Amino acid sequence: MKKQRLMQILEGSKLGFWEWNVQSGDLLINDLWINILGYDLDEVKSDISSWVELVHHNDRNKLLKKINKLLKGESDLEFEEIEYRIQSKSGEWKWVSTRGKVIEKGDSGEVTVIAGTHSDITRRIKAEKQLKQINQELFALNTISQAMSRSNSLEDIASLLHSLFIETKAFPGGALYFNNIGETKIKRNMDWGLTKDILDFLPQLSVVSHYYEPQNDINLNAKIFQLINEIPSEINVEDYWKSCLAIPIISDQQMQGILFLFDTKYIEVNNHDQIFLKSIGQIIGVAYRKICLFEQVQDFSKQMQLLSQQLIYVQEQERKHLSRELHDQIGQLLTVLKINLQQINSQGYSEDNIEKSIDLVNNVLEDVKDLSFSLRPVLLDDLGLESALRWHLDKYAQHTGIHFNLNSNLGDIRFSSDLEISCYRIVQEAITNAIKHANPTKINIKIKYNNKHLKVLIQNDGQGFDVDLKLKEGVYQKSLGLIGMQERVALFGGELKIISSSLGDGTTVKVTFTVPPENKKRKGG
Template sequence: MDTLGDNNYLGNDDDITSSQGSNTKTADLKMAVKTNLDYERRMADIIDFLPDATFGIDLSGKVIVWNRAAEEMTGVRADNILGKGDYEYAVPFYGTPRPMLIDLVLEPNQYWENTYTSIKRESNALIGENLCNSVDGDIFIWGKAAYLYDSMGRLTGAIESIRNITRRKMAEVNQAQELKKFQVLYDLAVAMSAEQTLDDNLQLIIKKSQELFLADSAFIALRDESRCQVYMQCLSGINTQAFKDMRFAFGVGIGGLIAETNQGYIIADYFTDQMISHEVDEIIANEGLVTTMAAPIQIGNNNLGVLYVANRSMRQFSQADLDALATIGNLAAVEITRKCFEEDLEQRNLDLAELNTIAAALSHKLIQAQEDERRHLARELHDDFGQTLTALKISLESILQDDGAPCTRLLQSIKIVEVALQGIRRLSLSLRPSILDDLGLDAALRWHLDNMTQIANLHTHYSTNLAGRRLPPILEISCFRIIQEALTNVVRHANAQSVLVELNLDDEQLQLLIQDDGAGFDVAAALNAAAHGRSLGLLGLQERVSLAGGIISITSSLDGSGTTIQVFFSQSLLSPQASG
């Protein structure tokens, strides 16, 4: 205020009248200055004890007041900031000089007003909220700026009060985030209760995760236990094909780490993080991802995969975010498990229905086969052995009635009896060859193959490493019947010229091979026909192998390359206890 004395308020000294008038004005001005100074001191005292951080600037933008609350809030003492301009007062709040509400109330600027999260004018005041960086870190502030007048009502600058509202804003943000999280979980629960595919529901999960965390991308990777790998299943916001096709072993990258530890992680910078391995860095770099958050998809301790969200910039995630992602991951695990159970149950039902159909067809065919066999035996006994024995009876009766020499008649009777015995022997061998019981499987197979060569004009080739070794009786008869039925099918249907039979035993299993050079057939079509009761041979062969505890493989086609049947019996079936 000392500058007031420099003004030429006194006019021309030679003008006495003017001089007297000036003296009066000077006295009035001195009184006004004193009054204004008193007003400014009182105002400064009041401002200094205000509970909110408050500061003022003059019309040139220099700080003229900086109260104790402002010192406490910013850590800047008043004597270090008073008199400074060029927006220096903004540095303690924003880390850099910039206009604040105190400037915008004096000189509006739309650009800087738009930097506030909220701002409004009330009469001559400007009120706003914003996020800024203080000495204590990022804080939310509320501010109110107004014009500053002197005691005479003249505009001398502006004043701004600032309040730290971080707790309130964080509570609002947390509440909004919780509401959003619950809404996402509710939407997912409702959507998953509808009839949708697993891929559709997983795609919904990553979309909602991306939306909830404002992430650039989200994706789900599932475990492949057979390969000890994790592979990408559903993705959103991913551009490169290499990323979509990515597979990595347990322990590799954040996904592989979670697959091993079952714990969620936040990776602030993927490429500098020392906790994870970096085998897939090139793929991650090409996609441009930097910050990642991932949580296990698990039920209990059963890990099914990993749920990720990722950003292409250094936007950080919080522990609360990770907890929310883990909750969504658990929901995904429930959905995956439920769908797997449903699919497994559906497949089991289909398998059971097919087995029931096969069992019914097999039962019917077996009963029919038994009846056919009984009919065959009855016919053989009646037409062959019955007639033979009848002739024998008549011949023997004639001996008693004829006075001639009985020797010739007796010889004829003996021949008839021999024929009957041969027929009975053939029938007995057909039902169960005694050579199998007496000499074992190797000898029985050689005998049967020799018969097939003579009867069916079929070239047979046989090899084995059993060298006369006996197997459990149940296994010997099973192998014999399997080969017997297979060769019968070859003769009836294959139009083959030759057949190879191999029987080999090693440390792990007994292997049986029947291979012909015939016309071949459509295996799938034949199995389907068997399931609907239109073919017994193939079905009976499978059933016999299954009942014996073995595994059968049938390979054939219609290209004339023949048919190969392989049967495997485990070593456990070769023990003496297995025969019991």
């Protein structure tokens, strides 16, 4: 009666009950004990060996040691809670907690009956493991984030990933690719464990550029292996690499690169794993973006330093030129004029001397006019951008033999003085660069305004060049014509595009300024 009541209490507490007769080997268990494993009572033999056979082989000795200590009298009459894995009917491993106690002994003091409880702790163990995993991942993300925040170069990022994935042997194969700054191609920054065929194939834009889809961020095994299997390689991918994870390197909602991780084991990536891997990609992306911005600031600083040096140099050259013009040209003409006037004063009136003096005065006036216009075109202030450019192009045509064509719809429309002089200097710089480096025969200039945008286009038929290379060279050399144009355009929030080809198709410079109607004016307005 007491035993039946005890069984009812145990069933109410959701605990399985077991009782083992040591001498006979019989095992008495209740429904809850066996239901934990998904069996019915008649499906399992009622002996201790059947129980032990279901225990995971790594946990079996742990359970037997506890029981043997009770049998040998090497411990108290009961053993503390022991946790182990036991196989259910479905094949799943369940975590259970077992307690036991000696409840009967023989006349000689030998243990005859041991009984105890049995409870399913699978959910608790899984929760503990998940919590532990989350804590480890948070610690890892924090460690990675701190290390990445100290990274000042792509080499620093590669070094950190080396310690994460290579030194720990977490993934036997992998590769890291980043988008080149200012380019559409991606570049491999590090790799390990992969053959050249795979490394050459991974960065194909057909794989990477269309890769980033929010609904399919990480696990690209099927897609990537379908493509990799097309590689004519001696390696049988299916027999060697079993899994490939592709982690997008994301910053500012843009894909900055991609990290491929290969494993020889099959890896299942659940939603939690995807969030963790995406977080790693985002941390790397933020670090990469910071490095890019740092390099841009460094380049900008170098540009500013060189532009300052160039400004001082140009000022000195202008002063030198002005001094030479005043001394060699105007000074000499005035000296001759002075001699003529002295002759007139000493020898009396001479019509020939008067004519020569008038010619000298005209030459002086023309030189002063040219000198003044070279410093700042008066026509620009008086008549506007179109008139000043036409005069400038006529002068260029006379001296170079190049055919110039100006197409403009400005008419009597005027803009701010600063904007007009910037447009004038941009055209002047583009023409000067073309004459110096491109050897053109024809240069076309178009200036159009549509009540919102002022567009300036300078096109020549000369030899082209690599625009990106020249802009980079301009940061480190004193060829600052293109950078000077960039600065003038940026000053007014405009857009500059330079299209050129080294194949001889010429060069086109396109400049666009946003100029609302209220910011323009008519001549005399």
